[in-house]
Amino acid sequence: MKDFITIILFIIFIDITFHQCANPGRPTGGPKDTIPPTLIYANPVSGTTNFNSSEIELEFSEFITADKLKQQLIITPKTDINYKSIAKRNKLIIKLEGELEDSTTYNFNFADGVTDITENNPAINLSIAFSTGQYIDSLSIKGSVEQLLTKEPGKEFVVGLYPFSDSLDFFSENPMYFTTANDSGNYVINYIKKGVYKILAFNDDNSNFILDPETEAHGFLQDTIRLDSSTILPPIRTILQNVKPIKLINARPAGPYLEIKFNKTPDEYSITPDYLYHQVVGDKKDVLRVYKPDTINYGDSLQSIIYVKDSLNNEIKDTINYVFLQSNRKPSSFTYSIKESKLFITDSNRISLKFNKPIKSSDSSKFYIQADSTFSLQVFPKSKWNHNFTTLDLQFKWSPDSIFAAYEKTLPRDTTAIDSLSNDPINQSISAGPKQPALKLIIDKGGFVSVENDTSAQKALPLSKPTKQSAGVLKLTVQTDETHFTIQLIDENGKVAYQKSNEKNITFNTIKPSNYTVRALIDDNKDGKWSYGNLLKNQEPEQIFLYRQETSIRENWVVELGITF
Structure with missing residues (x-):
């Protein structure tokens, strides 16, 4: 009996050991996998014409995942067709839920949407181009996006190409072709049809592929693009600017005040009669508050003419009829x-x-x-x-x-x-x-x-009293053929600390010790102010020169600097 029990225990031990050894799992230790998956089979292959299937199949050199494909896959020209994706082992199948346009070249750019299953290494330069017609559109454009005031790259900005027409509306239309600028601000759009286009770059915060100028910085090129060969375009300079024309939304009593609301911040305004006191209020500075004069009684009918201009010189003029009403609202404290x-x-x-x-x-x-x-x-x-x-x-x-x-x-x-x-x-x-x-x-x-x-x-x-120990001096020599410009010293918070206009030998005295960036705003049209441009009027911003090397101002130091633009 004792021998029998010993034999049984030995068999159990061998069985447990065998199953532990055979238990599948990710091996530990060893070098990290840095090799991305590579495409070994595709249907259709790039360059296919007369494609009429609703399914795209890709096979890779290793097991893959496509969890972020919806965020990463860029299909151009833009299409409203939905799709489902299935990633199983080393295969990816995309099932289209609709028909593609006839005689159209499509490009499926996967970006970082396909990665290996072990270390999430993305497949590099993965894209498939095919045509539903008899030939492949092969034109391309490339360029860069930069932030206007800082010259920093416009990374992750959507760059859209729109067929040109007199009725083109960037606020309601999707681009036909688009891509996303990389971390260096560079972009490439391939497989474009010959034609005439406008180009727009914007940081698409709400991911709807439509520009919202209130919240999304944008930039464009003034000239239309007549594309009959592949080309390299000038940099697109972007800035946050609400280009929609200013509009009066309503005018009504609010407590003891009259409040006039606009769709954006007024840049200039006037209101009659002249004896009225008024100011712009609100989180967005888009409300004009008018105070009741001491000479006017509550309930008296009044009429005012209001003139408003926004920062892009869009103007409105309106007549308002109103009364001031008594209110129990306490005035805010005075500061x-x-x-x-x-x-x-x-x-x-x-x-x-x-x-x-x-x-x-x-x-x-x-x-x-x-x-x-x-x-x-x-x-x-x-x-x-x-x-x-x-x-x-x-x-x-x-x-x-x-x-x-x-x-x-x-x-x-x-x-x-x-x-x-x-x-x-x-x-x-x-x-x-x-x-x-x-x-x-x-x-x-x-x-x-x-x-x-x-x-x-x-x-x-x-x-x-300023002393040599409490401030520094910057002597700046400007070499330029421009006659109308403003030289600015930008502090470490990105704010304008000092500025002078139209001088070529400049001395900034008693400068607070810190690091500064020198920037020049060029008044190209010589109207006395630098312009941000206007998308609706197809006017690009005026030029900016940025001296990229920081200038350090120290106590009791005189710094001499020369810039050329």
Whole structure:
């Protein structure tokens, strides 16, 4: 009996060992598979004519998967025919659920849609071209897409080719031929029929193959493409720009206000009567808010004429009849901000104040320089309001040394005295304190009153005397035949930090130490402003030159740079 049990246990052990060894699975260890699958059979093969089947079969050198085929497969010309795909072992079958157009060359570009099953290595340059007619269309175009303002490649932008006609509408039509730009911004479209086309590139965020100019950057080539041979096209420069003409959507009371809504942000506007206060509000800055004047009663019938222009010079003019209604809505709190975080005391200095409501009155006596409780100096800046009294630009002209010199040399006398500083240098005695005072520009409480009778709170802006240790200098020599241009210094956040126009020997003084990129905007049509172009008017953007190498500005350094364009 004991021998019998021993034999049984031995048999069980052998059976378990055998099954473990025979259990299929992915082997571990060894070198990583880096070899992509290759196509070893296709029906139809590339170049096939008179194709009339509804099924495409591909066979590869190894097991494959096509999980992302729907996102990756590009069929041109664009077709509305749906399809199903079946990937089994090393075969891929595509079943078309409709009939292809007669006498048409189709190209199935699989991009990275077919990969091996082990390491997801994509099949390289996998495409099949065939014709339902007697010959293959063989023309091609190639080129690149770049972002207009940064010159960065327009990777993953859809590049579409559209048959040209006078009624072509990029906002409702799909391209006939299309592809996607690679990571370098380069693109190629093959197997194109001879004809006349327009080309458009856009970042198709919603994947519908139709341009949405509100949210999708785009670019185009102004000239039509007369394609009778394969060609290389100029770069397509893209920018986010809503080119749809501005439209008035509605005008109606909203609380105590009249609010006029547009389909996009107005670039310029005016409204009558002139005594009305107004401003653009809303997350998209597409609503014009009008405030009730004190001289008008609630319920009075009013009429206004409004003129609006967008950034592309599209214009509208309309007449609005309305009334102001009483409301329990509480006004929003009154705030304002100073664009600058610190102010250098130089011969000519500017600051910009931005208010969240229109201002109906201001008090110039509320501006002064203060060091401590013993020193206060009134200042009178030149001021300039924007058209709706929501932005105020102030210019201070003073002698940089006069403030500090007067402070340091004057003996303490009347510590409560407030002297006066006009646009001329200081020449009077001022109460003094310790050297190197911590000066501030004070805008005192009540300096501004809003259209809703709010009064402003006090604000302080630190003042400092520029020193060689706190700033740098850039001397720029421009070599160009252009006569109308703007040179910009772009900071590390992509914002315009400094700029000058139409000068070929430029000195930027007291530059904040940082890294900058030099950019030139070319005013090709010499109208005094650089143009973004207009797809609807078939106008490409004006030229931009970008000096790609960053310029480093350091404290107490003078950097000399030459650019040519």
